Amino acid sequence: MASEKKVILVTGGSGLVGQAIKNVAEQDPREDETYIFLSSKDADLKDPAATEKIFEKYHPTHVIHLAAMVGGLFTNMKHNLDFLRNNILINDNVLQNSYKFGVKKVISCLSTCIFPDKTSYPIDETMIHDGPPHSSNFGYSYAKRLIDVQNHAYHQQHGCHFTSVIPTNVFGAHDNYNLEDSHVIPGLIHKAYLAKKEGKPLMVFGSGKPLRQFIYSLDLAKLFLWVLREYEEIDPIILSVDEASEVSIEQVAQMVADAFKLEQGIVLDTTKADGQYKKTASNNKLRCYLPDFQFTPLKDAIKSSVEWFVQNYDVARK
Ligand code: NAP
Numbered sequence: 001m002a003s004e005k006k007v008i009l010v011t012g013g014s015g016l017v018g019q020a021i022k023n024v025a026e027q028d029p030r031e032d033e034t035y036i037f038l039s040s041k042d043a044d045l046k047d048p049a050a051t052e053k054i055f056e057k058y059h060p061t062h063v064i065h066l067a068a069m070v071g072g073l074f075t076n077m078k079h080n081l082d083f084l085r086n087n088i089l090i091n092d093n094v095l096q097n098s099y100k101f102g103v104k105k106v107i108s109c110l111s112t113c114i115f116p117d118k119t120s121y122p123i124d125e126t127m128i129h130d131g132p133p134h135s136s137n138f139g140y141s142y143a144k145r146l147i148d149v150q151n152h153a154y155h156q157q158h159g160c161h162f163t164s165v166i167p168t169n170v171f172g173a174h175d176n177y178n179l180e181d182s183h184v185i186p187g188l189i190h191k192a193y194l195a196k197k198e199g200k201p202l203m204v205f206g207s208g209k210p211l212r213q214f215i216y217s218l219d220l221a222k223l224f225l226w227v228l229r230e231y232e233e234i235d236p237i238i239l240s241v242d243e244a245s246e247v248s249i250e251q252v253a254q255m256v257a258d259a260f261k262l263e264q265g266i267v268l269d270t271t272k273a274d275g276q277y278k279k280t281a282s283n284n285k286l287r288c289y290l291p292d293f294q295f296t297p298l299k300d301a302i303k304s305s306v307e308w309f310v311q312n313y314d315v316a317r318k
């Protein structure tokens with residue numbers, strides 16, 4: 001029996017994660033799946049009328065909801081109110097229109113940086129609402145936590161199948177490589193690119209001691225498609241590399257410097273903030289579903305991201 005046709009609307013389809021999903025979906029096209037990748041040029045999803053128009057135009061059966069105001073530690077610290085308001089508006093418009101237009105499944109995107117600051121480790125899916133988030137990004141965190149609250153409320157009141165995933169720090173092609181606003185890996189890649197040209201060392205912000213689990217965007221995209229096709233829970237699922245793959249910022253900076261063959265090495269600027277020390281996440285739930293999933297080794301994924309940035313320097317977001 002032929003399976004039902006899916007029309008999958010990907011909000012935030014022009015960004016890091018959206019472009020990775022596009023890449024992976026194109027590698028393994030399925031007859032029953034049609035994807036639509038949106039950017040903010042198609043509709044400002046903060047605007048209820050513009051959001052409704054997009055749903056009217058495409059009548060999606062499924063939504064992968066990625067669109068968000070996103071940024072690294074330093075931009076979050078400066079714009080907590082904007083992160084809170086913009087993300088609340090975007091999420092409310094997307095989820096309410098998904099309900100109104102009878103979307104069968106929505107997968108939204110949370111992040112491991114929204115978990116309580118004071119917590120036990122490793123963090124898991126049950127702990128999202130257990131205490132205040134880190135003060136550096138409380139705006140983004142509370143807006144994202146609300147998605148999980150909304151998902152349960154839509155399910156309880158209307159029986160909707162709205163769920164969410166919780167990735168750790170993501171990086172890869174099509175990332176935001178802006179020196180001020182970016183996350184750590186794209187920021188370091190851009191800085192290393194300039195340092196190489198100028199024969200200088202790579203300047204790393206903070207003590208280099210914080211710990212992070214990084215997931216390559218193409219690995220995350222494969223997991224997203226698995227969630228789209230197979231995952232039935234309303235409760236979120238952490239999409240992360242294993243705990244043993246956690247690395248320090250200094251180790252990651254060294255990998256970036258090595259990928260550029262930087263002769264001057266790295267220098268730590270300890271006058272800059274460290275942010276959260278760690279947010280070690282358990283991927284036990286994911287491993288129960290997919291015990292054999294292979295993550296790309298971090299060094300290889302950083303090398304590929306460096307190659308992409310160098311080859312796409314003129315068009316990269318920076
Ligand atoms: P990104 O590269 O910055 O992309 C953001 C996307 O959202 C872009 O497509 C952007 O469109 C769109 N967007 C922003 N504001 C919009 C608006 N008002 N209306 C419509 N579209 C809008 O972000 P990303 O890293 O791919 O993040 C995707 C999702 O993953 C987000 O929900 C984020 O919170 C989550 N996440 C990211 C990370 C990470 O480390 N990057 C970690 C955990 C979770 P334009 O291209 O037109 O601007």
Ligand code: GDP
Pocket residue numbers: 071072073074113169181182183184185187188191203204205206207210212249272273274275276
């Ligand atoms: P977070 O994981 O949510 O805290 O966000 P980031 O991806 O911005 O990572 C922040 C960590 O990387 C902090 O410990 C920063 O001090 C450190 N870091 C080192 N150099 C940079 C840089 O150039 N940009 C950013 N965003 N962070 C950096």
